[in-house]
Amino acid sequence: MYNFDFVKPSSIKEAVEALGTEEAQALGGGQTLIPTMKQRLAMPAKLVSLSGIAEMKGVGKNAAGELVVGGATPHATVEREAGDYPALAELARHIGDPAVRNRGTIGGSLANNDPSACYPAAVLGSGATVVTSNREIAADDFFEGMFTNALEDGEIITEVRFPIPQAANYQKFEQPASRFALVGVFVAKLKDGVRVAVTGASEEGVFRWGEAEKALSSDFSPSAVEGLSVSADGMIADLHGSAAYRAHLVGVLTKRAVAAAG
Amino acid sequence: MPEVTMTVNGKPASGEVEGRTLLVQFLREDLNLTGTHVGCDTSQCGACVVHVDGQAVKACTMLAAEADGAEVTTIEGMAAPDGTLDRVQEAFKEHHGLQCGFCTPGMVMSAAALLRDTPKPTEAEVREYLEGNICRCTGYHNIVKAIMAASGQEVSALAAE
Numbered sequence: 353m354y355n356f357d358f359v360k361p362s363s364i365k366e367a368v369e370a371l372g373t374e375e376a377q378a379l380g381g382g383q384t385l386i387p388t389m390k391q392r393l394a395m396p397a398k399l400v401s402l403s404g405i406a407e408m409k410g411v412g413k414n415a416a417g418e419l420v421v422g423g424a425t426p427h428a429t430v431e432r433e434a435g436d437y438p439a440l441a442e443l444a445r446h447i448g449d450p451a452v453r454n455r456g457t458i459g460g461s462l463a464n465n466d467p468s469a470c471y472p473a474a475v476l477g478s479g480a481t482v483v484t485s486n487r488e489i490a491a492d493d494f495f496e497g498m499f500t501n502a503l504e505d506g507e508i509i510t511e512v513r514f515p516i517p518q519a520a521n522y523q524k525f526e527q528p529a530s531r532f533a534l535v536g537v538f539v540a541k542l543k544d545g546v547r548v549a550v551t552g553a554s555e556e557g558v559f560r561w562g563e564a565e566k567a568l569s570s571d572f573s574p575s576a577v578e579g580l581s582v583s584a585d586g587m588i589a590d591l592h593g594s595a596a597y598r599a600h601l602v603g604v605l606t607k608r609a610v611a612a613a614g
Numbered sequence: 615m616p617e618v619t620m621t622v623n624g625k626p627a628s629g630e631v632e633g634r635t636l637l638v639q640f641l642r643e644d645l646n647l648t649g650t651h652v653g654c655d656t657s658q659c660g661a662c663v664v665h666v667d668g669q670a671v672k673a674c675t676m677l678a679a680e681a682d683g684a685e686v687t688t689i690e691g692m693a694a695p696d697g698t699l700d701r702v703q704e705a706f707k708e709h710h711g712l713q714c715g716f717c718t719p720g721m722v723m724s725a726a727a728l729l730r731d732t733p734k735p736t737e738a739e740v741r742e743y744l745e746g747n748i749c750r751c752t753g754y755h756n757i758v759k760a761i762m763a764a765s766g767q768e769v770s771a772l773a774a775e
């Protein structure tokens with residue numbers, strides 16, 4: 353890993369200032385960025401740690417009844433404190449292993465937007481709002497394909513606001529080596545309809561399965577998606593699973609998620 | 615170079631580090647606490663697990679500068695000053711929870727973190743908690759058995775040694 357300057361501001365304002373310089377990059381839990389830097393796939397001149405910013409940590413509820421998760425909140429905290437949104441707490445509980453969950457953060461996961469990551473499915477599936485240092489971004493506008501998103505240089509995710517669904521569930525079919533999602537499906541029944549978000553499957557990253565959403569919005573039962581299928585075109589194919597296998601799993605996991613959400 | 619100060623195994627420790635200095639490097643190379651191992655260096659194997667402010671973390675994937683001001687416990691801090699082993703260490707010895715011993719420091723630190731949060735875990739909970747700790751020798755059964763025993767539970771019915 354090449355050397356860099358390290359700064360640890362204590363407010364969002366200071367962090368944004370520090371990120372305003374050339375080749376500065378935010379550091380969340382470092383669970384993705386540090387390995388990437390070891391491989392010299394990233395070589396920032398300055399790392400701006402977000403771990404000392406109290407206003408970006410923790411789980412709470414706002415006046416609108418949304419669950420609000422600070423952008424620098426580790427997965428382990430969400431696992432413990434997101435009791436008002438059990439499907440989200442459960443998703444956090446299955447990310448990586450305990451040591452990874454003690455460091456890795458929701459902001460880092462969303463900023464990275466790994467095509468097999470778990471949080472993107474929850475954010476898109478819940479229709480959450482990603483709040484950054486200078487604006488609010490609807491989940492539908494945030495994810496722009498594998499490892500890309502709407503964030504601009506120096507913009508940090510300060511919090512994520514989740515509307516709390518009437519029922520929700522995340523089904524993760526683990527890739528046996530990495531334990532990331534080979535395919536993961538997040539289903540949420542919200543007051544204005546059902547949302548279904550799929551991670552791990554598409555070359556385009558997390559996506560919504562519109563056809564299933566429509567069927568489930570009129571009948572929230574596993575049988576409603578019986579007979580529906582997603583095309584294998586554009587699905588990820590690797591040694592862990594073919595495109596057709598992943599497409600098949602999308603249907604299977606959606607049914608399981610609906611059954612589990614009840 | 616930035617100066618870091620932390621409490622390691624109850625004693626104050628400080629030193630100059632580069633931005634890129636990993637916590638595990640600081641512990642091993644500056645403080646000579648070589649009980650914490652580096653297996654993979656890619657956050658997969660858990661040989662480097664230590665406690666930072668009471669939480670299990672992979673010291674190969676945390677910057678030393680991030681631990682400035684923290685309380686750090688390594689495997690060297692587990693036994694009492696007179697050498698009496700911690701209950702987890704004692705149980706690993708008793709139940710043959712190690713062979714080559716390379717993974718053991720990380721296993722013990724993960725197990726200690728588990729037992730603090732879940733004093734009487736089920737066998738399934740132990741196995742799940744150790745997801746990020748890889749052992750190439752034992753086949754895990756005796757590690758699980760040792761941790762169950764350390765929690766004060768009856769282990770005679772668990773898988774044979």
Ligand SMILES: Cc1cc2nc3c(=O)[nH]c(=O)nc-3n(C[C@H](O)[C@H](O)[C@H](O)COP(=O)(O)OP(=O)(O)OC[C@H]3O[C@@H](n4cnc5c(N)ncnc54)[C@H](O)[C@@H]3O)c2cc1C
Pocket residue numbers: 377378379380381382383384385386402423424446447448449452455456457458459460461463464466468469470471503507508509510530531532533656657658
């Ligand atoms: C062994 C292992 C297993 C894992 N398993 C899973 C899994 O099953 N499912 C899963 O979803 N993930 C998994 N992960 C990934 C893990 O969740 C990471 O913690 C996460 O992807 C990155 O979060 P971080 O806080 O560590 O970010 P970092 O590594 O610090 O940063 C990642 C990127 O995000 C940027 N960034 C960080 N925080 C912010 C912010 N607040 N605003 C803007 N940009 C920011 C950084 O600049 C960097 O580009 C695993 C990781 C490991 C090491």
Ligand code: FES
Pocket residue numbers: 651652653654655656657658659660661662663672673674675
């Ligand atoms: S050396 Fe840190 S996880 Fe393997």
Ligand code: FES
Pocket residue numbers: 711712713714715716717718748749750751752
């Ligand atoms: S005892 Fe050898 S790796 Fe675990």
